[in-house]
Amino acid sequence: MSGPARVVVIGGAGKVSLLFAARASKSYEVISLHRSAEQRATVEATGAQSVVFDVEKATVSDIAQKLEGAKVVVWSAGAGGKGGEDRTKAVDFEAAVKTFDAIESLSAPRPRLLMVSAHDLRSKQDNYPAHYNDQDKAMSQRVWKAIPAYIKYKFLADADLVKRSSFEWTILRPGGLTDAAGTGKVALGRTHIEQIPRADVAAVLAELLGRPEAKGLALDLMSGDVPVAQAAEAAIAKGETDWQG
Numbered sequence: 001m002s003g004p005a006r007v008v009v010i011g012g013a014g015k016v017s018l019l020f021a022a023r024a025s026k027s028y029e030v031i032s033l034h035r036s037a038e039q040r041a042t043v044e045a046t047g048a049q050s051v052v053f054d055v056e057k058a059t060v061s062d063i064a065q066k067l068e069g070a071k072v073v074v075w076s077a078g079a080g081g082k083g084g085e086d087r088t089k090a091v092d093f094e095a096a097v098k099t100f101d102a103i104e105s106l107s108a109p110r111p112r113l114l115m116v117s118a119h120d121l122r123s124k125q126d127n128y129p130a131h132y133n134d135q136d137k138a139m140s141q142r143v144w145k146a147i148p149a150y151i152k153y154k155f156l157a158d159a160d161l162v163k164r165s166s167f168e169w170t171i172l173r174p175g176g177l178t179d180a181a182g183t184g185k186v187a188l189g190r191t192h193i194e195q196i197p198r199a200d201v202a203a204v205l206a207e208l209l210g211r212p213e214a215k216g217l218a219l220d221l222m223s224g225d226v227p228v229a230q231a232a233e234a235a236i237a238k239g240e241t242d243w244q245g
Contacts, residue, residue, distance in 0.1 A: 004029045007209065008070040008111070010055055010099060011077025012048065013039035016116060016177070019202035020074065021046035024209060033066060055095045056087075063102035070111040072209055075099060085149040093153035097160050103167050110167040112215070114208055116201070119173040119193060119220050120144075121155040122244040129244060131190055139193045158218065162243055170208055171218035173242060174201045187224025188231040190242055194222035207232045218243035 005028050009017050012032025021030045025047030032043045033053040043050040053066060055077055067073055079091040096115075103110050122129075125144045128137055144151055161169055175196045182199025204221055207228050208214055213236050220242045224231065 005071035006031065006069050007072045007074060008067055009033065009048065009074045009076060011075065011116075012043050012050070014076050014078070014080075015179070016198045016201050016205070017074070017076045018042065018046050019199050020076070020205045021048040023202060023206040024048075028071075028209065031066075031070075055099065056091050058095075058098065060098050060101045060105060063099055064105045067099075067102055067106060067111060072114060073099070073103060073111045074114045074116070074205060076116040076205075081147070081150070088149045089153050092150065093157045096157040100161055100164060104164070112212060113161075113167060113169040114205060115158070115161060115169060115171045116205070117158050117171050117173050117218070118150070118154050119175050119222070119242075121151060121158055121173065123155065123159075127244070129190070129242075131192070133192065136193045158243065159245060162218070162245070168212060168215040170211075170214040170216070171243065172201070172204060172208070173218055173220045175220070175222040177201065183223065185223075185225050185227055186231050187222045187226065188219055189235040189238060190240055191220050191222050191224070194224075196221060196223045200228070203228045204232065211236060217241050 007024055007028045007030050009032045011017055013034035021032055024030050030048040031051055032048040033051050034043055035054050037052050040050045077091060079088045120140050158171055175194050177198050178195050180197040182197045186200050211232055218241045219235055
């Protein structure tokens with residue numbers, strides 16, 4: 001009899017990852033890759049297996065070895081604004097692309113990828129989505145001005161991913177993250193810019209674990225008034241991607 005399906009989380013010590021692992025480990029074998037041994041106890045407290053692994057320094061082959069046997073890979077790593085633009089590029093773009101390459105290098109069936117990205121990513125700041133209102137545009141301008149390197153390299157990583165067809169992927173694009181208590185209700189798919197509790201991002205990630213039919217979609221995620229499972233069902237049925245190259 002086979003055991004629970006394996007989920008590998010890259011960036012496993014991040015706040016969203018910890019909340020996600022605490023949910024997912026009840027039904028899946030969760031292996032969390034994280035950079036520092038000092039994070040081990042925090043990661044293990046979620047029920048996940050802790051593996052110290054620096055994805056920034058790893059080769060494609062190194063990453064592939066860690067992903068062997070996974071049903072789903074969750075990418076939730078990031079430089080977090082530390083180390084300047086060079087490190088943002090190294091983690092948010094280059095390490096992400098190495099991970100895509102690593103998944104492609106595996107034998108079929110390859111794991112599905114859930115990519116935790118960010119909302120409002122596109123090639124030009126003023127090329128607004130058609131549904132944006134004046135408030136959305138003003139918020140977009142502030143964010144692009146405040147964190148240009150982050151916007152640039154998260155976009156480039158997603159632009160690389162959407163071209164890939166050898167494995168299934170879904171991109172989750174949350175709004176501004178807060179540490180407020182989760183509500184269990186969200187707006188998923190084409191929506192206006194809002195904040196969202198990390199706990200609700202984790203809840204949507206956990207829901208998407210069992211939703212392979214979300215493949216090929218990039219979905220904006222904000223606070224809202226629709227229960228998570230219902231929001232996922234509706235977004236998948238609609239089939240509209242929020243990716244804008």
